[in-house]
Amino acid sequence: MNQAGIPWLWQFAKPHRPKVILASIYETLGKVMDVAPEILIGVAIDVIVEGKDSMFATMFGITDRWEQLLILASINLVVWILESTFGYLSAVTWRNLSQTIEHEIRTKLYSHVQSLEVGWFEDTTSGGLLSILNDDVNQLERFLDGGASNFIRLFWNIILVGAVFAASSLLITALAMVPIPIIVWGSVFYQKRLKPRYTKVREAVSELSSTLTTNIGGITTIKAFTAEPREAQRLSRVSNDYRQANEDAIKFSAAFVPLIRMGILTGFTCTLLVGGWLALNGTLKVGVYSVLVFMTQRLLWPLTSLGETLDQFQRFLASTHRINDLLQTKPKMVEGQTTLNEPIKGDIKLQDVTFGYVEGTDVLKGITMHIPAGETHAIVGATGSGKSTIIRLLLRFHDPISGQVTLDGQDLQSLKYSSLRGAMGFVSQDVFLFHGTVRENIAYGKPDATQEEVEAAAQAAEANDFILQLPNAYDTIVGERGQKLSGGQRQRISLARAILCDPAILVLDEATSAVDNETEAAIQRSLAVVTKGRTAVMIAHRLSTTRDANKIWVMENGKIIESGTHDELTAQPGLYAALWRVQTGINSNRIG
Secondary structure, eight states: OOOOHHHHHHHHTGGGHHHHHHHHHHHHHHHHHHHHHHHHHHHHHHHHHHGGGSHHHHHHOOOOHHHHHHHHHHHHHHHHHHHHHHHHHHHHHHHHHHHHHHHHHHHHHHHHHHTSOHHHHHTSOHHHHHIIIIIIHHHHHHIIIIIHHHHHHHHHHHHHHHHHHHHHOHHHHHHHTTHHHHHHHHHHHHHHHHHHHHHHHHHHHHHHHHHHHHHHHTHHHHHHTTOHHHHHHHHHHHHHHHHHHHHHHHHHHHTHHHHHHHHHHHHHHHIIIIIHHHHHTTSSOHHHHHHHHHHHHHHHGGGGGHHHHHHHHHHHHHHHHHHHHHHTOOOSSOOOOBOOOSSOOOOEEEEEEEEOSBTTBOSEEEEEEEEOTTOEEEEEESTTSSHHHHHHHHTTSSOOSEEEEEETTEEGGGBOHHHHHHTEEEEOSSOOOOSSBHHHHHTTTOTTOOHHHHHHHHHHTTOHHHHHTSTTGGGOBOOGGGTTSOHHHHHHHHHHHHHHTOOSEEEEESTTTTSOHHHHHHHHHHHHHHTTTSEEEEEOSSGGGSTTOSEEEEEETTEEEEEEOHHHHHTSSSHHHHHHHHHHTTTGGGOO
């Protein structure tokens, strides 16, 4: 079982342990000052009752009652000032510490998540992942901000008040402490039963977060199919599951406070009756009796907050388990340790490559392909033939089950990701633009690019003209996922982003499949320029973009069934020629 809870947090917070100790010291000193006023009240009552024979007069030799009270009032003032000071220092230290640890855990988690392979993300819901990165990490912050300090206060409360009781009367101490074992037993009892319930709460909130993320991301589809009522019902069901999971936990956590109250009643009654009987018989001074009555409340009443603290603690435990489970997730793909030899030529080879996303189902079956440096090669075929999978292997989003993929003679599995992917410029069919300016999106792969470099890349992608017509030109905000731009505009910005990095290899995954004819022509003109002197691999649905390729690979059912130039392939009977005739309308009546 992975380490979690306090031991895990203590290990993670190792650099901050001095601050944890300092915050605990402030909390302890504040608690000492918090107990002192009750003692002073007892001393004051003793002064009123005993006068010159009071404990204070006996210890300090001051017989005047008023003078004794003035000194006690001064001491009380100092005590309250110190309590407030230590309370402030404790709160500031704990809160800053919780914010710092929360920040470090979240950044460590995010960095770790980014180290996982693409396949892991395909098997993980984004909502579930966000609930860990956000909600679970926030749960740790809530516990550090309040729960940890509460435990320390409760501990010192029992120790300090118990010491006052022991110094006053061992009999009353024993009676007042009777509820403590009951409360401890109740804490253990409820802790065991709360843990699985809060695990269910964390799972339910993960599902809720996933549903919200998916629905917000697909809002246009929901509206297009007028599915708002159905999605509202779906969210209502998921939210209700979360509510019910919380209700189950609340039933147990809420029952804890009444149990503690019964314990408090027992302890307070014992002190009130037994202490009163001793005071009436002269065995116990009235002032001491007053202190013990007040101290019983001070000893036991704070334990009512133990229910809330345990509630926080159980949520904290469930969250640390989920966080640690994520941190313990190891990449199935191991990053290489070598870099590409300079200068990068861009010679690509796939040798007898087999791959499947699901075990037992191969998407690629014995693919052998050579793309010489500086050439443009196109891969065509029907949907599901394995075209885009080859691109994913080239970017090493996945590793082949068997066979080898090399770049300039070096196995991709031996290369660092930064070296491999830094040599490639990728333009996807599904363009992703970040919420920010046009300039920031073009310069995403090269953040330090000058404005002149950004504009040159945009001109090469034939994007400069439409960018200048936007409200704020290159400073125009594109919106989340680039929703304020058309599909063609997003595609050209994506191409400019790849061009700016000046990659040795340009990889295009159906870059013109979702654009109009005018945009396609513009992209083709751009590609004719930017692919000169560099290796280009393009997945093409529209065969008009493949005519000038040095070689075309035709795929069907995960295999290469044809290869050659456009003229060679159209001159012979085969799948490419048939696809070409369908798309151009040439002799389409002969296809059956």
